[in-house]
Amino acid sequence: MTVTSWNRLAATSVLLDGFHALKHAVRFGAEVPVAVAVDRAAALALAEELAPDVRDTLDELLTEVPESTYTSLVPRPHPTAVAALAVRPSRAANLDRLARIPRAAPVVVLDQPRNLGNAGAVIRLAAGFGATGVVTTGTLDPWHPTVVRGGAGLHFATAVERLTVPELPPGPLYALDPEGDDIRGVKLPDDAVLAFGSERSGLSAELRTRADHLLSLPMRPQVSSYNLATSVAMTLYHWSTGTGAPLQGRGELRD
Ligand SMILES: C[S@@+](CC[C@H](N)C(=O)[O-])C[C@H]1O[C@@H](n2cnc3c(N)ncnc32)[C@H](O)[C@@H]1O
Structure with a gap:
């Protein structure tokens, strides 16, 4: 060498x-x-x-x-x-893994994340829970060396790709937001696409419009939000327990 x-x-x-x-x-x-x-x-x-x-x-x-x-x-x-x-796995191979239905485990979407350490931690979480993939929207490169370092080599255990909102994989889109309905009452399906907002400004308007359901994690009233990676951890854990009631149809939880 x-x-x-x-x-x-x-x-x-x-x-x-x-x-x-x-x-x-x-x-x-x-x-x-x-x-x-x-x-x-x-x-x-x-x-x-x-x-x-x-x-x-x-x-x-x-x-x-x-x-x-x-x-x-x-x-x-x-x-x-x-x-x-x-x-690095090819984009075509990743897109194929992300698009395949039926899906055995959710896809995590980070909508315009800013922090490379958070992205690495989320890829490690996704690997641990056997998630199908981690998709980022926006400018952050999920294969940036700092993200790969944070992911401890686990980029290869899941499909990691950057996409635009219109390109998101198929499946019901559950967006996480402190204003949503309590996640504990909802059973997350295996083909769910679970979206999380950016550290500074939360979910983008484009992603909110596309979301089928808006869900919140339990939190005391005076706390404004959790860290992005810990929110992903709680949501994947909730999915893994298989608890809550199934939802049918777009927007059923809202309004
Ligand atoms: C640090 S938070 C964003 C805070 C941002 N200032 C806002 O206005 O939403 C990053 C992301 O974590 C998720 N998150 C944090 N706390 C949450 C909660 N209690 N319920 C649901 N999602 C939460 C959301 O997806 C949020 O967009």
């Missing part, structure tokens, strides 16, 4: 920063053309302890490099001194 070949691949790949990101990406089927470690034996020992299922794959993938080479490849050294490049 030369620095030149890394740099050539880096232009079209996703940086997996640290052992855990590499472990997750490999586990969820990412194509990893190159992976490096400052201490290969230590990385494999970590795999044996924490991820024996991917130990042999990492043994094949990892090349030991001097610390000076490793630090020249990554913007911020990771405590595990492991890094890799993974091939």
Whole structure:
């Protein structure tokens, strides 16, 4: 592995920063053309302890490099001194996964999010709950290196794509807003599209217009809102419990 070949691949790949990101990406089927470690034996020992299922794959993938080479490849050294490049899934493949009906688990939509850390945390949540995908609208790139870092390599466990509101996947659109009806009374279907507003201004007018149902998370009156990622966590948890009553038809909850 030369620095030149890394740099050539880096232009079209996703940086997996640290052992855990590499472990997750490999586990969820990412194509990893190159992976490096400052201490290969230590990385494999970590795999044996924490991820024996991917130990042999990492043994094949990892090349030991001097610390000076490793630090020249990554913007911020990771405590595990492991890094890799993974091939980003194609937009066509992601769109296909997002559009497929019937769907076994919801799609999460972040409507014009601003905070890269929130987006990473939401992708990690979506992976944990087995959500079909995470879609962002607006300018934030959900494959930005900081989002990938926050997602701990779990972008490969779900379909992550940026779309416009008219391009959102099919399925009943449940938009989360403190002014909506109490989510606890509503059973979220597996084909739901669950939308959350931006950190600063909430749901956009375009998304509100498109929404079939407006739902709220329980909250004391003097608190104005929850953090975006924690709202996604509560909503996915509610979906996973399968509780509440099914809803039929557009706008049934409103007015
Ligand atoms: C930080 S909040 C946005 C706050 C923003 N100032 C507003 O006016 O809505 C980000 C998103 O989290 C979700 N959210 C936060 N608290 C919620 C609640 N109590 N019920 C439903 N959704 C909530 C909503 O989707 C909201 O748009």
